[in-house]
Amino acid sequence: MNSNSQMILQAENITKRFGGMTAVNNVSFGLKKNEIAALIGANGAGKTTFFNILTGNYIPEEGTIYYKGQDITRLSPERRVDLGIMRTFQLASTFDNLKVIDNLRLAYYRANNKATLRNIFFSRMDRIVSAKIEECLETFNLTKLADRMTGQISLGEKRVLEIAMSMVTDPEVLLLDEPFAGLSEVEIDECLKVLYQQVHKKTILIVEHKISKIEDLVEKVGVMVEGVMIASGETHEVLNCERVRREYWKTAE
Ligand SMILES: Nc1ncnc2c1ncn2[C@@H]1O[C@H](COP(=O)(O)OP(=O)(O)O)[C@@H](O)[C@H]1O
Ligand SMILES: [Mg+2]
Structure with missing residues (x-):
């Protein structure tokens, strides 16, 4: 069992x-x-490697990952998604030639391992699924973009769509690896707005190079330097x- 039962997701050693x-x-x-945390550190610090261990894309040589007290260290990424540990879809997995709303429908079925175009069309007639999709559009301020082709929305809007x-x-x-990469200041603010709405509602880990954008958002921070927290x-x-001032700030800006 997990040595620290307060934690929903816990990496040990x-x-x-x-x-x-x-x-x-x-x-x-x-x-x-329902805690929002950040993992920060310079390029090459090991953040993405650690992230991939949480998602199940890498198996560590040593240590244990616990989820609700269960050892999941060796579970596949798909099994972790089934258990409720989700990472953002990368841009490559949104379809430019589908409407925003249809990308959401596809994501719904993909998470249930039933992602086919046929299901997207069926989902239009499924009231429960449609209600979920509508609610999600609302939550993420995407209602006005619902019928736009995904290829025509801005990168910032796409990033919000990914979330x-x-x-x-x-x-x-929810695990996010550098969600603001490539975005303009305005687009970062759009993205931040939707993340602020999730405070105390969702457990979120954000991996970022710099803390400046998110220091008011996150309650907890881990700082990595050369593989070490x-x-x-x-x-x-x-x-x-003192140690963070000395070893992180000098490389961060
Ligand atoms: N698949 C891999 N094979 C070999 N080395 C890797 C691999 N992934 C990452 N690394 C190395 O591990 C270190 C940490 O990388 P990474 O976790 O991507 O850091 P960060 O995300 O903090 O920039 C880097 O030195 C990187 O070159
Ligand atoms: Mg990285």
């Missing part, structure tokens, strides 16, 4: 090596239910601690 290089070195980090697609099945945990805890305490 995770180590992942690539050849002789230790990308993640004995990292522990946990998320409480909406990940949330349409109401997962318990040098500090973690309440956001402002961590950002102000």
Whole structure:
């Protein structure tokens, strides 16, 4: 069982090596239910590697991942999605030649392993699915874009769509790796707005290079330097601690 039952998702003493290089070195980090946390660090710090261990894309050499007290270290990404641990769909998995609403419908069925175009068309007649999709459009301010072709919306709107697609099945945990990459300031603000709406409603981990955009959003931060988690805890305490000032800030800006 999980040694820390307060946590919904908990990584304990995770180590992942690539050849002789230790990308993640004995990292522990946990998320409480409905907590929003960030994992920050310079490029190459090991953030994405750790993220992929949480999603099941990598199996660590050492350490354990617990989800609601269950050891999921070796579960496939698909099984983790079934359990409610979702990552954002990457841009490559939205279809430009489908309407925004149909991408959402597709995401709904994909999460249920039934993603076919035929199902999208059936879903239009399914009241329960339609209600979920409508609600999701509302939540993410996408209602006005519902019938637009996805290829015609801005990158910022697409990023919001990706988050909406990940949330349409109401997962318990959402994992986001650099959700603001490539976005303009205005688009980042659009994205932040939808994330602020999820505060205290959803368990979310955001992996980011820089903290500046999200320091008011996240309650908890972990800081990685060269594979090591040098500090973690309440956001402002961590950002102000001596070691983080010395080892993170010098590389972050
Ligand atoms: N699949 C891989 N094979 C070999 N080395 C990798 C692989 N993925 C990441 N690395 C290395 O691991 C280190 C951490 O990378 P990564 O987790 O992508 O860092 P971050 O996301 O913090 O920028 C880097 O030195 C990177 O080159
Ligand atoms: Mg990365």
